[in-house]
Amino acid sequence: MKTETAPPFVESHSPRATGRPRDEGVHRAILDAAYAILVEVGLKHFSIDAVAAKANVARTTIYRRWPDKMQLMNESFLRAFEPTLEFSSTHSPRDDFRALVISLARTLNGPNGRIAASVVAQAQSDPKTQEMFLKNFSEPLRKHSTALLQAGIDKKEFREDLNIARILDAAVGAVYFRLLFGQSTGPAWAHQLVDTLLEGCYRKDGQ
Template sequence: MSGPARAPRRSARAHDAVLAAAVALLEEGGLAHATVDAISTRSGVSKATIYKHWPNRTAVAAEAFGRRMAGAAALPDTGSARGDLTEQVRRTSEFLASGAGRVFGQLLAATVGDPGAAAYLRDHFLTGRRAASAELWGRAMARGEVRESVDAETATDLLLGPLVYRLVGGHAPLTGTDADAVADAALNGLLATP
């Protein structure tokens, strides 16, 4: 086979190796552990190649994290808006309280001042999570259980934003009881009255 046909496969293998190395390093020591030097050493891919495909280590880590977490959370289906949305808040709280949640917090903090890396976190992780929440909201809307004037984006921010704030601020716990209290407070303002 000719060289040009092999190059994309070689590039895809290098891309996968970089992301696998970044995932392993994130799991071992968080974002601080996932330096470009460490990713290069672990993956066997040169730093020049890494920088050819990503603007910095935070972008690599954000894409790797998104790949690792893809499909990690199935949508709840309790048959009611209150049940589904409360369970979604609980699951998000559990995630944020886990080791993966701490890595997410590190990535979130690192991307605040880095729009390029922020796009990777958004594209490879947040967009999928927000789409799942929008699906739950759409189901609730179709059943007539929520206010039609509230869109999925706003509902997601109201339900899940407090949890991220707790993760970043560290001012309150991320327990199941606390998640239920957050969901209850938000839903009492969001659910349609019978």
């Protein structure tokens, strides 16, 4: 009877067994170009031709790595937001939550905001983009936030019956809505938002 447990963390995609290896610089150049175009001239002028020209790369080279425009944009988005996912954890749940929301708001207030908005727009006509956004970006953040708020409950700081999911819907939704309609999500605004939301989180008794 072979239990035959597969090795726990094997990367199944054997990276490169044969053939000329891909030029990593090209990869970077393309993503950089894609990022720059999205930020500078926007979604409407984001075309494979434009990216290829800006990256000094043949159009075919792009198609060799990404099946279409949308996938390229998705990866461009992911790369732009990868370093963003550093969550700081302190003692205080409310401070952590505040920091998290403000961090999100600040990020989306900068150039990366244009990328995120483009991705959201694209997601309206591309299920893959939608899925990517949720799975690779939204859910991790949500998972972390949930834990954070739960800690607040455990510490008796927040109400026991707090509906964590809705608080997060509200916080994240508010930030995105303003992003999508050209309204800044600066620190002052973000502070107000968090304060307002936290107000409903505390315990009614002696606080």
